[in-house]
Amino acid sequence: MSRGVRMVMLGRQGAGKGTQCVRLSRHYVVPHISTGDMLRAAVREGTPLGRKAHEIMNNGGLVPDDLMIDIVDDRLDRDDTTSRGYILDGFPRTVGQAEALEKITASLPLDLVVDLHVATEVVLERLASRRVCADCGHNYSVDAPPKYGWVCDNCGGDVVQREDDKPDAISKRLAEYEANTAPLIEWYRDRGLLEVVDGLGPADEVTERLYAVVDARRSS
Numbered sequence: 775m776s777r778g779v780r781m782v783m784l785g786r787q788g789a790g791k792g793t794q795c796v797r798l799s800r801h802y803v804v805p806h807i808s809t810g811d812m813l814r815a816a817v818r819e820g821t822p823l824g825r826k827a828h829e830i831m832n833n834g835g836l837v838p839d840d841l842m843i844d845i846v847d848d849r850l851d852r853d854d855t856t857s858r859g860y861i862l863d864g865f866p867r868t869v870g871q872a873e874a875l876e877k878i879t880a881s882l883p884l885d886l887v888v889d890l891h892v893a894t895e896v897v898l899e900r901l902a903s904r905r906v907c908a909d910c911g912h913n914y915s916v917d918a919p920p921k922y923g924w925v926c927d928n929c930g931g932d933v934v935q936r937e938d939d940k941p942d943a944i945s946k947r948l949a950e951y952e953a954n955t956a957p958l959i960e961w962y963r964d965r966g967l968l969e970v971v972d973g974l975g976p977a978d979e980v981t982e983r984l985y986a987v988v989d990a991r992r993s994s
């Protein structure tokens with residue numbers, strides 16, 4: 775266990791960001807801030823934000839920048855993130871969000887940005903077989919289902935296919951990624967913050983690769 779880091783995780787949908795961010799957040803003892811999880815919780819609770827985001831998310835589109843920036847600005851202002859750090863997953867997704875994040879983090883800048891790299895052909899297969907617990911968000915796949923039926927091993931919730939993992943929404947989300955989010959890779963490279971990590975192979979090996987780049991950045 776090794777405390778503290780401020781980082782962003784980039785990568786295509788299905789690259790394994792969710793799984794790896796949970797591990798990193800335990801290892802570095804920092805909150806895992808997933809904007810997708812925050813939005814899904816808002817949809818479940820039927821808040822005004824959830825009502826605005828629901829349809830956009832189901833279609834695989836992007837929630838407007840101003841809403842997303844407000845949510846992240848509020849979250850990064852809390853004591854746990856200012857004192858220990860965070861792992862941001864799913865934000866920024868556009869250059870506008872990255873510029874806003876640069877301002878929000880001006881006094882406590884990012885240590886690094888990771889691009890968890892997995893090719894499109896591979897993520898397409900992973901996303902088609904992905905299943906997720908509707909309550910706690912734990913990921914499964916048709917090849918690695920829960921132990922009993924489609925009931926979550928962690929919390930007993932229903933394990934389902936996400937609406938936005940269905941074929942039409944998947945192509946839209948991957949197209950959004952290429953158009954809006956992939957340009958951030960160069961944007962962060964130009965700022966000297968980028969580390970590219972190969973996301974292929976057993977999850978434990980990917981985790982070790984991530985620890986290595988994070989540790990190198992924190993000690994530099």
Ligand code: AMP
Pocket residue numbers: 787809810811813830831832834835836837838842863864865866867871938947
């Ligand atoms: P994710 O679980 O990160 O794939 O996010 C699921 C969905 O939430 C996305 O397809 C978007 O509709 C929405 N979303 C999450 N984060 C953002 C963001 N930073 N900007 C815009 N929309 C977002």
